[in-house]
Amino acid sequence: MLIPHPLLGLRDSQEFTYLGDANLMHRPDATAENAEAQFCDYVFQRENPAGVHRELWFHEQGDRSWLVVTRDTTTHEILGAELASNVKLGAAE
Amino acid sequence: MKFSGFKVVKEALTGHKGWTPLWRNPEPKPAYDIVIVGGGGHGLATAFYLAKTFGELKVAVLEKGWLGSGNIGRNTTIIRSNYLLPGNEPFYEFSMKLWENLEQETNFNSMVSQRGIINLIHTDAQRDAYRRRGNAMMLVGAGARLLSRDELKGMVPFLNFDNARFPIKGGLMQERAGTARHDGVVWGYARGADMRGVDIIQNCEVTGFKIEGGKVLGVETSRGFIGAKKVGVAVAGSSGRVMAKAGMRLPIESHVLQAFVSEGLKPTIPGVITFGAGHFYVSQSDKGGLVFGGDIDGYNSYAQRGNLPVVEDVLEGGMALMPMIGRARLLRSWGGIMDMSMDGSPIIDQTHIDGLYLNAGWCYGGFKATPASGYAFAHLLATGRPHETAAAYRLDRFERGYVIDEKGVGAQPNLH
Numbered sequence: 001m002l003i004p005h006p007l008l009g010l011r012d013s014q015e016f017t018y019l020g021d022a023n024l025m026h027r028p029d030a031t032a033e034n035a036e037a038q039f040c041d042y043v044f045q046r047e048n049p050a051g052v053h054r055e056l057w058f059h060e061q062g063d064r065s066w067l068v069v070t071r072d073t074t075t076h077e078i079l080g081a082e083l084a085s086n087v088k089l090g091a092a093e
Numbered sequence: 094m095k096f097s098g099f100k101v102v103k104e105a106l107t108g109h110k111g112w113t114p115l116w117r118n119p120e121p122k123p124a125y126d127i128v129i130v131g132g133g134g135h136g137l138a139t140a141f142y143l144a145k146t147f148g149e150l151k152v153a154v155l156e157k158g159w160l161g162s163g164n165i166g167r168n169t170t171i172i173r174s175n176y177l178l179p180g181n182e183p184f185y186e187f188s189m190k191l192w193e194n195l196e197q198e199t200n201f202n203s204m205v206s207q208r209g210i211i212n213l214i215h216t217d218a219q220r221d222a223y224r225r226r227g228n229a230m231m232l233v234g235a236g237a238r239l240l241s242r243d244e245l246k247g248m249v250p251f252l253n254f255d256n257a258r259f260p261i262k263g264g265l266m267q268e269r270a271g272t273a274r275h276d277g278v279v280w281g282y283a284r285g286a287d288m289r290g291v292d293i294i295q296n297c298e299v300t301g302f303k304i305e306g307g308k309v310l311g312v313e314t315s316r317g318f319i320g321a322k323k324v325g326v327a328v329a330g331s332s333g334r335v336m337a338k339a340g341m342r343l344p345i346e347s348h349v350l351q352a353f354v355s356e357g358l359k360p361t362i363p364g365v366i367t368f369g370a371g372h373f374y375v376s377q378s379d380k381g382g383l384v385f386g387g388d389i390d391g392y393n394s395y396a397q398r399g400n401l402p403v404v405e406d407v408l409e410g411g412m413a414l415m416p417m418i419g420r421a422r423l424l425r426s427w428g429g430i431m432d433m434s435m436d437g438s439p440i441i442d443q444t445h446i447d448g449l450y451l452n453a454g455w456c457y458g459g460f461k462a463t464p465a466s467g468y469a470f471a472h473l474l475a476t477g478r479p480h481e482t483a484a485a486y487r488l489d490r491f492e493r494g495y496v497i498d499e500k501g502v503g504a505q506p507n508l509h
Contacts, residue, residue, distance in 0.1 A: 001400055014402045018392045018507060020346065037492075043504050044344040044435045044491040048333035050395040073347070074395045 003057060003069055004081050015061040021046055022054035022068045025088060050074055056084060096200055115280055116287035121294050124320030125153045127474055128312060130299050130335060131328040132156025134165035134275075135452055135459065137282040137293070138467020139327060139474070141199070144289035146468070147475035152291045153321075155314060157298040161279035164329050167397075167429035168460040169352050169384050171365050171376060173210045173270035174235045177226045180485030180497040181438060186235045187482045188465030189269060195464060201281030204274035204379060209364035211240065211249070213414075214263040219370075223265040230267065240264040248363060251415050259370045259413070271364060272376055278463060302339045308447040309339075325450040325474050327466075330395070330430025332453035339446060343453065344435040344491050346506040349394035349428045350386065350457045351403055355421040357381030366414075373410030375418075383421060385411060389431060389457060391507040398428040431457050436496035437509030441469050441479065442488040450474055451488060456509055 001013040028038035053073045059065050066084035071077065094100075094113050104111050127143060129136045132154045143149040156162075172192050174185035195203050214220045220239075227237035245264050246254060254261045287293055294316070301313040302324065311320035328335045330347045358381050367374040375385035387407035390399045404426060411418045434440065434454030439462065441452050452470045455462060469483035479486070485497055491504075502508040 013392075013400070020393070020505075020507075040492040045342045046333070046344070046346050047342060048346050048393065050331075050334050050347070053393055055393065071392075073393045076394065076396055076400070 001076055001078060003067065003078060005059065005062070005067065006081060006083055007065070008063060011059070011062060013057070015059060016057040016067075017060045019056040019058060022056055022084075022087070023047075024056060025068075025084060052079065057081075096202070115284040116293055119292045119294065121153065121155075121297065121314070121316055121319050122292065124311065125292070126151040126321070127153075127323045127325065128319060128321035129154045130312065130324065130326045131163075132160045132283070132293060132295065133163045133327065133329060134161070134279050134282065134463040135329070135455075135466045135470065136325075136327040137279060137286055138463050139325060139452070139470040140286040140291045140293075140467075141282045141289075142468045142471035143475060144286055144291050145198075147471055149475055150290060152286075153319065154286070154291060154293045155297045155299055155312070155319070156293070156295045159295050160283050160293065161276060164429045164431075164459060165275055165279045165463070167352065167427060168275055169374075169376070169386050170272045170275045170378070170460060171210070171270070171374075172205070172273050172461045173267055173365070174461070175210065175212065175226065175230055175237065175265070175267045175270065176499060177229050178497055178499055181499065182229055182235065183233050184465055184469070184482040184486075185461065186230075186233045187468070188462050189235065191464030191468060192273065193269070195273075195278070195281070199281035199285040201277065201284055202274075203277035203281050205271070206273065206379070207269050207271040209266055209268045210270035210367065211245070211264040211266045211364065212367045212369065213252075213261055214265065215259045215261060215370055220263060227265050236267060236269055238266045238268065240266050249366060251361065251417050252366070253414060253416055256413055259368075272378070274379070275460065282467070299335060300338070302449065304339065304446055304449075307445075309449040321448075323448045323450065323474055325452060325470060327452040327470065329432050329453070329455060329459060332432045332451070336451065339444070339449060341444060344440075344504075345454055346393055346433050347395055348389045348391065348431050348433045348507060349396060349399045350389045350431050351399040351407070351426055351428045352384070352386040353404075353407065353426045354378070354385075354424050355383040355418070356424050358383065358421060368410060368414045371410035371413050373407055373414055375411065375415070382424060383418065389433070389507060395430055396428065397430060431455075433506035433509060435491055435504040435506060436498040437500060437502075437506075438497035439466070439486050440488050441466065441473060441483045441486040443473070444488065
């Protein structure tokens with residue numbers, strides 16, 4: 001698989017390590033009333049979709065940026081990639 | 094029809110006219126006591142033990158495709174009970190005992206062959222870890238033997254004992270482990286279940302669950318509604334997809350695992366050899382092909398095919414371990430979808446929906462568990478209580494903090 005890195009162009013997926021669902025960026029609030037249940041959900045439960053999946057890849061043997069890659073889990077087709085930091089900033093705005 | 098040596102001789106002399114199909118192809122009835130979703134190894138084993146051991150009379154197995162078209166037909170056929178943790182080892186040893194009697198029980202040749210498995214040791218720390226594992230195995234009667242380097246040299250002289258990075262210092266052997274014929278297992282269970290009145294319904298995809306007031310009433314399928322008092326789901330890599338139809342999320346990610354087979358060779362490999370440090374394991378099929386594999390690709394996938402980096406990684410592991418493998422031609426490779434759980438151990442439990450039961454999370458180790466998984470799931474479905482060897486496989490163990498993490502890597506499925 002070739003991942004279209006937003007800064008570096010097409011890069012071999014072997015340069016990356018895989019973390020999982022992009023929702024892992026949204027860590028629950030540890031001070032919330034139901035924080036324990038929220039963290040259980042965050043750590044253990046997954047959507048695990050067959051189809052389009054947004055997921056975190058770390059460019060470990062490259063520029064060490066985190067990417068949010070959109071990929072079809074039924075075909076391995078990669079539909080896009082963006083810097084996770086931009087996604088996070090965009091969500092904050 | 095009962096198989097026997099006498100029957101084979103009789104049919105050979107009379108033109109093979111007396112063989113009959115192994116199972117019926119019945120139309121689905123409007124309702125059953127128990128419906129099993131998934132006609133793979135675990136689903137059919139569940140139906141078999143429900144009918145044979147627990148005397149359930151109205152059972153159906155629903156299969157989306159044809160019998161054994163999923164992981165039971167795509168695995169590397171290894172059976173073993175060399176686990177470490179108390180939640181796992183008694184269960185896998187129970188499975189091993191069922192394997193040892195499987196052919197008598199199903200009256201079907203599943204080609205169970207106990208040729209032994211050897212886990213290779215490269216360092217002192219690894220020897221300590223394997224000694225501990227061997228002791229854990231002996232505690233439940235699974236049997237284990239620590240092999241010295243010289244013993245190993247006599248048994249498998251073709252290994253590269255003096256690899257610079259991973260010199261072989263010994264091994265842990267389970268002599269009762271081995272391989273079985275995967276298709277023979279699924280056909281044996283299917284025939285045995287069918288003979289005892291289980292309706293096996295192929296080309297019947299479950300499209301939804303009918304749930305009212307927190308209780309399951311049946312399943313919607315591509316062949317109409319089928320009522321059920323209890324529904325057991327055993328669909329391996331598709332667990333997330335199927336349980337989503339009941340509104341559930343699972344502690345599971347689906348990943349792809351690849352396997353490989355070489356051209357047929359004369360007998361060279363006595364049993365199963367695992368080279369954990371190099372992500373490689375190998376055995377030889379009765380047909381002569383070397384059957385081998387390595388790690389999962391490491392990303393979510395439902396594609397039933399993997400990518401080249403892992404192909405390279407596995408073959409490099411093979412070359413490092415036994416350089417002679419380089420002279421064999423690779424015949425084919427394939428991929429299967431693993432239901433990777435968050436602690437690397439399975440789930441056999443009821444759900445929060447009354448009457449809906451789940452059997453999932455087998456990761457890349459479901460084949461060896463087939464008999465015990467079926468037995469324990471049947472026990473749970475028939476009696477409402479978990480089987481004594483499967484009591485730790487609870488769905489809520491994650492939130493309660495009772496994970497069974499053999500490798501100790503945490504909630505990261507691609508590391509298990």
